[in-house]
Amino acid sequence: MGDTDRKIFVLDTNILLHEPLAIYSFKEHDVVIPMTVLEELDRIKDSKRDVARDARVAIRALEAMFKDATPDEISEGIPIHKEQDATGSIAILADFELQETVKAFADKAGDNRILNGVLYLQNKRAPREVILVTKDINMRLRAKGAGVRFVEDYRSDQLIDDVQYLTKGFQQVEGDFWSNIDEVESRNLAGRTYHTLARDPFEPTYINQYVIDEESDFAGRVEEIDSDKITIKDLSRERMMHRRAWDITPKNIYQGMALDALLDPDIDLVILTGAAGSGKTLLAMASALEQTIEKGMFDKIIVTRNTPDIGESIGFLPGSEEEKMLPWLAAITDTLEALHKNDHCTEGSLKYICDKANIQFKSINFMRGRSIQNAFVLLDECQNLTASQIKTIITRCGEGTKIVCSGNLAQIDSHYLTPVTSGLTYMVERFKNFEGSANLHLNGVVRSRLAEFAEENL
Known part of the structure; x- marks a missing residue:
């Protein structure tokens, strides 16, 4: 498992339930799936919960990856070959064997076995970064409390931060809409009025975005967007x-x-x-x-x-x-x-x-x-x-x-x-x-x- 720049990501079960093909998101880094995660997926796949299908998709993806690998290769890691630029590997960690090597948690409950596995890798793979990825807030808190240095949420599906x-x-324009407009080109088409205006004052703007103001009766909707102009369809607040x-x-x-x-x-x-x-x-x-x-x-x-x-x-x-x-x-x-x-x-x-x-x-x-x-x-x-x-x-x-x-x-x-x-x-x-x-x-x-x-x- 390569050089120290590559990180090791340990995935919690909820990551694979949230995004069954998440294993392909860590292109140049190494992914480790604890055995406990596979056991939990196994329990969920046969349940009647709405995530059972996602569990089955995740299991099929892992099976397709590991079907030709030997037991030694599975524990050492095999390359992720989904995309051309993927240079990372994926391995399965037999975390049930680690009970004696790490004294973090004594019992064998699922989350604790995963934490023990992360602590074990953290010690064994130093100075490489070992990162636990989980969507469970309480698991993130417990991991930090147990001494796991790096804990993260899974963000690849997140399009905005807040x-x-x-x-x-x-968009609500301050004051009167027309008092802020310097130049306008208006036209009538099939009984509708359209105003073409400069785009800059309305940024960020999107197609079909409504525009209203605070004082006058103006209401409109963005019909067209060009590089420097937008066309707004006049809707009349009273009519609406x-x-x-x-x-x-x-x-x-x-x-x-x-x-x-x-x-x-x-x-x-x-x-x-x-x-x-x-x-x-x-x-x-x-x-x-x-x-x-x-x-x-x-x-x-x-x-x-x-x-x-x-x-x-x-x-x-x-x-x-x-x-x-x-x-x-x-x-x-x-x-x-x-x-x-x-x-x-x-x-x-x-x-x-x-x-x-x-x-x-x-x-x-x-x-x-x-x-x-x-x-x-x-x-x-x-x-x-x-x-x-x-x-x-x-x-x-x-x-x-x-x-x-x-x-x-x-x-x-x-x-x-x-x-x-x-x-x-x-x-x-x-x-x-x-x-x-x-x-x-x-x-x-x-x-x-x-x-x-x-x-x-x-």
Whole structure:
């Protein structure tokens, strides 16, 4: 195992569950997989948890690497040959043999065996850097406490360092919009007004980003971006605030911008982020019903979301897939009830609407391999999805399908995700320059004054 400049990375189990092919990310360095990690992957691969598939992918990747290696080569390390510039190696450490050599932890619990293995390598391989890579914060603390010199999080999938830098999907210009503009070229096209302006004052800017100001009635959306100019489509704040979808009108300008994107047939993907109670699901559902029933633009509405423990608990619930999914999709049924609370018979209305709009409740686990045509897809609670799960769903979307992804990065339930590594963050960053998508962060809680106070003060 080469010279002292090359580092040795010891991977924890959660790295391979988060990114099954992470072993290929350490190109010029050496990777060590403790035997304990393989045992934990083995236990998880047969479980009904949603990470079982990732465990199987990781195991298959390791098997493909080691299938022709001898036991001695496996413990010494074999080259990683996935890419041309990969010069590192990968080895398996038999950490169950190290119990007597390192006196860090006496018991044989999984995490402790991994820590013992890291300490053993740290002593044996000095002066080379031995780095434990884990997504478990407590494991990082324990490793430092036990004397491990280098402990890191896995960052290759991280596109930004802090979610506060995540694009909000709109820019708010100080004061009056037009008072800051020196030169403008305006034109009318098919009843729409477009303004071409200098690009510099709006940096950083992205396609379909909204532009509003503090004082006047101005609201627009970036339509084109050239090297030094941008073209903004004039939307008129007043017109946006009076748009209706299924009898819902925006309560603030942020909802107005979201509704504009949701009702625009040229936008295939709308990403809605924001606090609990900012109106993400309500606006998405209202625009889905409006465009499916009133305008006939879609044949069906598909509602799906991640059900963290679906494998373990969905089987015990009675009924079909749709009925099993209902406890998780209560947010959607609550929204439908809210939209029809003033009807003479709310229950009758809901049944009629679900049949007329062909609303289908689906589990993400059953979306693989499908091709979804002419549908309005609502993907709720996106913050709990990994980038690969989101890719699985978006790549299902065929012709005539619009997908709305909503989520709140402050409400992540997954053990393996943080706001920075959530698939929702990943999607916002990856799609910000795609002309067929719009992203909006909804400010303000409109659910109730109680919810608003709780969001700000708890």
